[in-house]
Amino acid sequence: MTLVADFVLQRLAEWGVRRVYGYPGDGINGLLGAFDRAEGEPEFIQARHEEMAAFMACAHAKFTGEVGCCVATSGPGAVHLLNGLYDAKLDHQPVVAVVGQQKRLSLGTHYQQEIALQQLFADVSEFCQMVVHPGQARHVIDRAFKTALTTRGVATIIIPNDIQEEDAQPSPPKKHGSVFSSVGWSRPRLLPDEGELRRAAGILNAGSKIAMIIGQGAAHAESEVVEAAELLGAGVAKALLGRDVLPDDLPFVTGPIGLLGSKASDDMIRGCDTLFMIGSSFPYSEWLPDEGQARGVEIDIDGRMIGIRYPMEAHLVGDSKETLKALIPLLRRKEDRSWREKIEKDVTEWNALCRKRAGQHFGGTINPEAVAAELSPRLPDGVILTADSGSGTNWWARHLKLRKGMQASLSGTLATMGPGTPYAIAARFAHPDRPVIAFVGDGAFQMSGMAEMITVKRYLDRLSGPAPFVFCVFNNQDLNQVTWEQRAMSGDPKFRGSQEIPDIPYAKYAELIGLKGIYCDKPKKIGKAWDEALSSDRPVVLEFKVDAEIAPIPPHINKTQGKKAAKAAVRDPEGVGIAVKGARQKITELAEHLPGRHP
Template identity: 80%
Template sequence: MTSVADYVLERVRGWGVDRVYGYPGDGINGLLGAFGRAGDGPEFIQARHEEAAAFMACGHAKFTGEVGCCVATSGPGAIHLLNGLYDAKLDHQPVVAIVGQQRRLSLGSSYQQEIALEQLFADVSEYCQMITHPGQARHVVDRAFKTALTTRSVATVIIPEDVQEEEAQPSPPKQHGSVYSSIGWSRPRVLPDATELRKAADVLNEGAKVAMIIGQGAAHAEAEVVEAAELLGAGVAKALLGREVLPDDLPFVTGPIGLLGSKASDDMIRGCDTLFMVGTSFPYAEWLPDEGQARGVEIDIDGRMIGIRYPMEAHLVGDARETLRELIPLLHRKKDRSWRKKIEKDVKEWHRVLDRRAHQSFDGKVNPQSVAAELSPRLPDRCILTADSGSGTNWWARHLKLRKGMHASLSGTLATMGPATPYAIAARFAHPDRPVIAFIGDGAFQMNGMNEMITVKRYWDRLAGGPPLVFCVFNNQDLNQVTWEQRALAGDPKFPGSQDIPDVPYARYAELLGLKGVYCDDPKKVGAAWDEALRSDRPVVLEFKVDADIAPIPPHITLDQGVKAAKAAVRDPDGVGIATRGVRQKLTDLTGHLKGGRGSA
C-alpha cells in the first residue's frame, strides 16, 4: 500500500525538492517512515532544532532560488518552526513547511500536543491547509508550492497522524468535489504601463544628481542596473539583502546604506536630487532623502509596496530586469559627469577610512573590523557568505568587498539572531563545491549555533573534504549590538546583567566534535588565522577574541544620539575605553594618518 505520507513525499520530489530539513517526532511518524522508503528522495536532513530547520529551508531558497522545505512534528515541533518561517516570509523566500497534527478523532478534545495549527500558521503563511482526506493531498501540496513560488513566501501543509497512514488516492474518484491539479509553474513576465515608463524616464533624465538604491529584487538584473547607472551618472547603494547584486569593485558602488552603511552612501543620499529605488523595500526614513528634497522613481514587483518608503512620482510595478530593459532605451546619457566623479571620489575615501579604522588596535586586543578587513582580500572565488544579527554584521556589511560570482545573505527584515549557521549548512548542502563562510556573534553562537555544529558532525561525510567551510565567531562576551543601541538610542550605560555572556572556548568545543578549531587573540595574527582556517580540509570554527568597545559608528550621528551616547558613557562601566576608541575611530574620517601609525595602541 502506498500511504498518504509516501505520496506526499513523492509529490514534493516532483516539485524538485532534494532534501527536507527537520526534526523527528511521533506526530510525523508516517512521514518519517515514508522518508525511510523514499529511495529517490527527498532526503531527510536532521537539524538539532526545528527553528534551525526552518532557517535551513530559508537559506536553501536564498542560495538556490528554489523552494526550501522543512518538516516538524505536531505541537511544540510546529511552534519551533515559526521564527525561521517568519524570516522567510519577511525576506520574500519561497518555503513550504509540512507539519504533523494529532489524529482527527482527538481534535477538539484538548488532547496532548493538540494545537490549533491553522490559526498558529495563519499569519506566517500565504497558504495554510490541513489535509483531512487522502484525495486532498495532491492539490494541497501542489497549491502550497505554487503559492510559495508566486508570492515568494511561506505555505504550510498540515497532515494529521492518521491521514499520513491512510492509503493514498493519487487520482481522486471522478465525482463532485474532486480536484485534479498538476505539478508546474513558470515565472511571469511583469511589466509596468508604458505611460508610467515614460514618466519615470522624464524624471530620471531631468535629474542632475541621481542616487540609486538596489535590493534583492534586482538580483537578476546586474547588467541592466549597471547600464542604467552609467547612463544616469548615478551611484548605487545596496540594501543588505542586495549585497550580491553588484560587485563592490565597481567604482560607483557606494556599499551598504543605513545604520550599518557607508559614509559614501550617506553622502550620496543627502546630496541627491533624484532617488531611484530598484527591487528594495529599504524602510529607514532617516537614511533616505528628506521629503521634498528629491524626486522619486521606484521599481518593485509588489504593487502593495510601491511608493511606501518614499514619495515617488513614477511607480513602476514590474520585474526589475524586464522593467529596466524597457526603461533603458528611454534614458539619456548625462553629459555632466561631475556628480559621478564626486561619488567615485567619496567611495575611494570611504575605503581608505575603513582601512585605517581596521588597522587600529587598543590595549593589544583584536579589532573586530580587522577580522573582516583581513578576510576581504582572501575571499575565495564563488564563496557564499552568511551573517548573523549583531555588531559583527556591521563589519560583514562594510569591510567585505564582494566580487562577481559571490553570494551573501542574512536575516534582512526580521533581523533575528540565529540564522547564519543554519544558512551556511544549507548553502553547503546545496553547493558542495563552493566555499562557505559564516560571521557569527558569540551571543548567536551560544543561542543555537553551537548546537548546529553537531549537525555538521552528523553529516561529516557530506560537509568535510571540500572547499572551506568556516564558522567565524566574534568572542567579546557581550551582546554587543544591543549594548551600543542602549547607549546611543536610550542614553543608558551598558547593563552587565543583561549584556554580559559567558566566555566559552568555541574553538576547543569544535575540536571536541572532531572539527577544526582555530583561536586568535593577537592583532598581528588575524590574517594568519584566516589562512589556517581557509586551507583546512574539514569544517572550522574560527574564534577571534575581539575588543567589545569598538563602536559600530553610523555614517552620521544625530544630535540626540550624540547627547545620549555621551550621557551613557559617563556612567558606563567601559566608559574610558569606549571614549578613547570612539575618538580615535572617528578621527580616521578626518585624517589619513594617526600619531604612532597603523596598529598603534
C-alpha cells in the same frame, strides 16, 4: 498500496525538492517511515532544532532560487518552526512547511500536543491548509508550491498523523468536489504601464544628481542596473539583502546603506536630487532623502509595496530586469559626469578610511573590524557568505568586498539572532563544492550555533572537502549590538546583568566534537589564522577574541542619539575605553579629509 505519507514525499520530489530539513516527533511518524522508504528522494536532513530547520529551508531558497522545505511534528515542534518561517516571510523567500497534527478523531478534545495549527500559521503563511482526506493531498501540495512561488512566501501543509498512514488517492474519484491539479509553475513576465515608463524616464532624465538603491529584487538584473547607472551617471547603494547583486569593485558602487552603511552611500543620499529604488523595501527614513529633497522613481514587482518608503512620482510595478530593459531605451546619457566623479571619489575615501579604522588595535586586543578586513582580499572565488544579527554584521557589511559570482545573505527584515550558522549549513548542502563562510557573534553562537555544530558533525563526510567551510566566531563576551543600542537609543549605560555572557572556548569545543578549531587573540596573527582556516579540508570554527569597545559608528550621528550616547558614557562601566577608542577613530575619519591627503 502507497500511503499518503509516501505520496506526499513523491509529490515533493516532483516539485524539485531534494532535501527536507526537520526534526522527528510522533506527529510525523508516518512521514518518517516514508522518508526511510524514499531512500533519499527526497532526503531528510536532521537539524538540532525545528527553528534551525526552518532557517535552513529559507537559506536554501535564498542560495538556490528553489523552494525551501522543512518538516516538524505537531504541537511544540510546529511552534518551533515559526521564527525561521517568519524570516522567510519577511525576506520574501518561497518555503513550504509540512507539519504533523493529532489524529482527526481527537481534534477539539484538548488532547496532548493539540494546537490550533491553522490559526497558529495563519499570519506567517500565504497558504495554510490541513489535509483531512487522502484525495486532498495532491491539490493541497500543488497549491502550496504554486502559492509559495507566486507570492515568494510561506505555505504550510498540516497533515494529521492518521491521514499520513491511510492509503493514498493520487487520483481521486471523478465526482463533484474532486480537484485534479498538476505540478508546474512558470515565472511571469511583468511589465509596467508604458505611460508610467515614460513618466519615469522624464524624471530620471531631468535629474542631475541621481542616487540608486538596489535590493534583492534586482538580483537577476545586474547588467541592466549597471547600464542604467552608467547612463544616469548615478551611484548605487545596496540594501543588505541586495549586497550580492553588484560586485563591490565597481567604482560607483557605494556599498551598504543605513546604520550599517558607508559614508559614501550616506553622502550620496544626502546630496541627491533624484532617488531611483529598484527591488528594495529599505525602510529607514533617516537614511533616505528628506521629503521634498528628491524626486522619486521606484521599480517593485509587488504593487502593495511600491511608494511606501519615500514619496515617488513614478511607480513602476514590474520585474526589475524586464522593466529596466523597457526603460533604458528612454534614458539619455548624462554628459555632465561631475556627480559620478564625486561619488567615485567618496567611495575611494571611504575604503581608505575603513582600512585605517581596521588597522587600529588598542592594548593588544583585536579590533573586530580587522577580522573582516583581513578576510576580504582572501575571499575565495564563488564564496557564499552568511551573517548573524549582531555587531559583527557591521563589519561583514562594511569590510567584505564582494566580487562577481559571490553570494551573501542574512536575516534582513526580521533581523533575528540565530540564522547565520544554519544558513551556512544549508548553503553547503546545496553547493558542496563552493566555499562557505559564516560570521557569527558569540551570543548567537551560544544561542543556537554551538548545537548546530553537532549537525555539521553528523554530516561531516558530506560537508568536508577542499572548498573552505568556516564559522567565524567573534568572542567579546558581550551581546554587543544591543549594548550599543542601549547607549545610543536609550541613553543607558551597559547593563552587565543582561549584556555580559560567559567566555566559552569555542575553538576547543569544535575540536572536542571532531571539527577543526582555531583560536586567535593577537592582531598580528589574524591573517595567518584566516590562511589556516581557508586551507582546511574539514569544517572550521575560527574564534577571534575581539575588543567589545569598538563602536559601530554610523555614517552620521543625529543630535538625539549623540546626546544619549554621551549621557550613557558617563555611567558606563566601559566608558573610558569607549571614549578613547571612539575619539581615535573619529580623528582618523577627520584626518582623511585634511588638505593634501589624497591625490
